[in-house]
Amino acid sequence: MNKKNLTYLVALLLCVGSSWLTGCGGGMEEPKVIVNNNGSTTTSNGGDFSSLPDSLGGNGFEAWAGSHGWETNSDFKVYADPAAKKGGSITMALNEYPITLRPIGKDSRFQVVSIITSFVYETLLSLDGETQKYIPVLATHWKISDDKMTYYFRLDPRARWSDGKPLSTDDIIESFKLHIDKGIEDPANNTRFGEGYEIPEKVSDLVFKVKSKKESWRSFMDFGSGWQIFPAHYLKKLNGGKDFLTTYQFQMMPGTGPYQLDDAKTKQNELLVLKRRPDYWAMNDKANVGTYNFDEIRFIFVLDDKLMLEKFKKGEFDFYSINRAKWWVEEFDAKNNDNVKRGLIQKVKIFNYNPKGISGLAFNTLEEPFKDIRVREAFTMLWDIEQLRKELFYMEYDRFKSYFPGSVNENKSNSFVAYNPQKALQLLSEAGWKKQGQWLTKNGKIFELDIASDPSLERIITPFQQDLAEVGIKLNLVPTTAQAGFEKVMKRQFKIHQQSWTGTTFPDPKEMMGSESADKKESGNITGLKNKEIDALAAQYEKSYDPAERIKLLQQIDAIAVKQHQYAFGWVAPYTFRGAVWNKFGIPKAALGYSADWNAALATWWYDEAKEKQVEDAKQNKSANIPTIPVDNDFFGLHK
Numbered sequence: 001m002n003k004k005n006l007t008y009l010v011a012l013l014l015c016v017g018s019s020w021l022t023g024c025g026g027g028m029e030e031p032k033v034i035v036n037n038n039g040s041t042t043t044s045n046g047g048d049f050s051s052l053p054d055s056l057g058g059n060g061f062e063a064w065a066g067s068h069g070w071e072t073n074s075d076f077k078v079y080a081d082p083a084a085k086k087g088g089s090i091t092m093a094l095n096e097y098p099i100t101l102r103p104i105g106k107d108s109r110f111q112v113v114s115i116i117t118s119f120v121y122e123t124l125l126s127l128d129g130e131t132q133k134y135i136p137v138l139a140t141h142w143k144i145s146d147d148k149m150t151y152y153f154r155l156d157p158r159a160r161w162s163d164g165k166p167l168s169t170d171d172i173i174e175s176f177k178l179h180i181d182k183g184i185e186d187p188a189n190n191t192r193f194g195e196g197y198e199i200p201e202k203v204s205d206l207v208f209k210v211k212s213k214k215e216s217w218r219s220f221m222d223f224g225s226g227w228q229i230f231p232a233h234y235l236k237k238l239n240g241g242k243d244f245l246t247t248y249q250f251q252m253m254p255g256t257g258p259y260q261l262d263d264a265k266t267k268q269n270e271l272l273v274l275k276r277r278p279d280y281w282a283m284n285d286k287a288n289v290g291t292y293n294f295d296e297i298r299f300i301f302v303l304d305d306k307l308m309l310e311k312f313k314k315g316e317f318d319f320y321s322i323n324r325a326k327w328w329v330e331e332f333d334a335k336n337n338d339n340v341k342r343g344l345i346q347k348v349k350i351f352n353y354n355p356k357g358i359s360g361l362a363f364n365t366l367e368e369p370f371k372d373i374r375v376r377e378a379f380t381m382l383w384d385i386e387q388l389r390k391e392l393f394y395m396e397y398d399r400f401k402s403y404f405p406g407s408v409n410e411n412k413s414n415s416f417v418a419y420n421p422q423k424a425l426q427l428l429s430e431a432g433w434k435k436q437g438q439w440l441t442k443n444g445k446i447f448e449l450d451i452a453s454d455p456s457l458e459r460i461i462t463p464f465q466q467d468l469a470e471v472g473i474k475l476n477l478v479p480t481t482a483q484a485g486f487e488k489v490m491k492r493q494f495k496i497h498q499q500s501w502t503g504t505t506f507p508d509p510k511e512m513m514g515s516e517s518a519d520k521k522e523s524g525n526i527t528g529l530k531n532k533e534i535d536a537l538a539a540q541y542e543k544s545y546d547p548a549e550r551i552k553l554l555q556q557i558d559a560i561a562v563k564q565h566q567y568a569f570g571w572v573a574p575y576t577f578r579g580a581v582w583n584k585f586g587i588p589k590a591a592l593g594y595s596a597d598w599n600a601a602l603a604t605w606w607y608d609e610a611k612e613k614q615v616e617d618a619k620q621n622k623s624a625n626i627p628t629i630p631v632d633n634d635f636f637g638l639h640k
Helices: 061-068 111-120 169-180 187-194 217-225 240-247 305-313 325-331 338-342 373-381 385-391 421-430 455-471 482-490 509-513 532-543 547-562 598-604 609-620
Strands: 089-094 125-127 134-136 139-144 150-155 207-211 259-261 271-276 296-301 319-321 345-350 359-363 434-436 439-442 448-453 474-479 496-500 567-569 577-582
Touching: 061 139, 089 305, 089 319, 089 598, 111 259, 111 271, 111 296, 111 598, 125 217, 134 139, 139 217, 150 169, 150 217, 169 187, 169 207, 305 319, 305 325, 319 598, 338 345, 359 373, 373 421, 373 567, 385 455, 421 455, 448 455, 448 482, 448 496, 455 474, 455 496, 482 496, 509 532, 509 547, 532 547, 577 598
Parallel strands: 089 296, 448 474
Antiparallel strands: 125 134, 139 150, 150 207, 259 271, 271 296, 319 577, 345 577, 359 496, 359 567, 434 439
């Protein structure tokens, strides 16, 4: 799977002495479009781009580009195993079938949609988490203007959609237009693209440019690697974003990626199946050696966590992320599980440089009672994290005290908030909450709150509910699904919510905690944090092209934000993945690569027919044992 990280590339646009260019005279010159007599731009014939001049992406572009300010990169490591075998399948279970398969637009924020989108569609570039350089994907080359406001890309002339049609700049333009179409009912994407960039302009069938509306090192990164491209020959058939919503509720357009949705095997609300494309255009590229090995990637859906555990132990699916420490310690202990003891099931805990996200109780500070920082701080003192770690989590997780835990961006001087009900009551009293009978009251109303709770959260929230009741706060657990709870949070229809975020290599403090995003729905600043000092530092951060300076700025922001008590921080896993698999797969030495998450296993692991035969034989012969690998995979030496 493509690795993610950043290097910012600055290239000069050099004047090219060709007959089709005008105005050459010592300054910068941008590529010009060839216009035919009928007014159209130069087009290809079925993917034959040989008629294009070198400077417009033709056959000689590779040799021409280096001396004209264009960049590319072939110097990156691949952590997949080149000896990986193609074939077979892998099945995993997730909690909730998506209500749409659309990659963007209304209701598209489902984990499985994000996963399948990454296998079906591709980005222009990817980012290498280790070297902090870009890696070509759909674009072979790129360059940035001197003022850092215009970006140029040259598309790979080999790239093909799964229906055989060639990729062209029309696909980029139409995909962008879909992202800014308000008819898709996706304000976050509308804003991100509409306020971030002008509509891309076609230079040729293989070269295009796009102008950024703001000067930031992040803008190029986001445009290059932060969105997938869709086929223009499908988008042009639609009558705007509304038509897209209805047409592609449970269908997927062709992609350029290594997989496509298997419509024949997919069963709504039960099963999603991706099938490998044997004709994938980039199959033999360096970045893809040893990857995309399974003929099928299958997702089944089991709403109940306990039922999912039992189905895995019965062998109904292959790959299981163990989210409960109790189950990791007890259900998969060799003393209690014969399949683990004999090696039919392989336990795996993987450590790498995947960024750690945050989790905890998020407070809506735009509304009472959490407008008052004293109330927020009191709640952080009433959540007994150490009790949860000892009694529920078997000390498998660590406490954290930062918006950027475990990374170079964390401010190490931040302090933990200790469990302290007496101090909490004092703060609540100062905020006007007085005990009358069983409950704290203010202005004649008792202190009562609702919190969304899906089944997996009840065991975590219930002890907190009890601790709050002891000091006079009534917390009502409202049953809901995780997805429904998250949708309410994004619409800011909550007071307090247990929220988890995935980590990111390049945090966006403006989006996470900037005042501009505080009042917006569908933003990362769900708590409504507003702080002028943070705003100033975030603006400075966006303009800094020095990674060392950006780290210092984030550390300053971290210190300020933590003291605002917008979250009662929870716990973080020191590893990237903890789970179990039926022992029929080959696993690369680096397991998930340098910084990828668990879903990299779907791209880099492979089916081993001989191992599966061992498993099936051992199911019949209860005295048979199968060799296993060490449980801890710490290829990069991070675990101490």
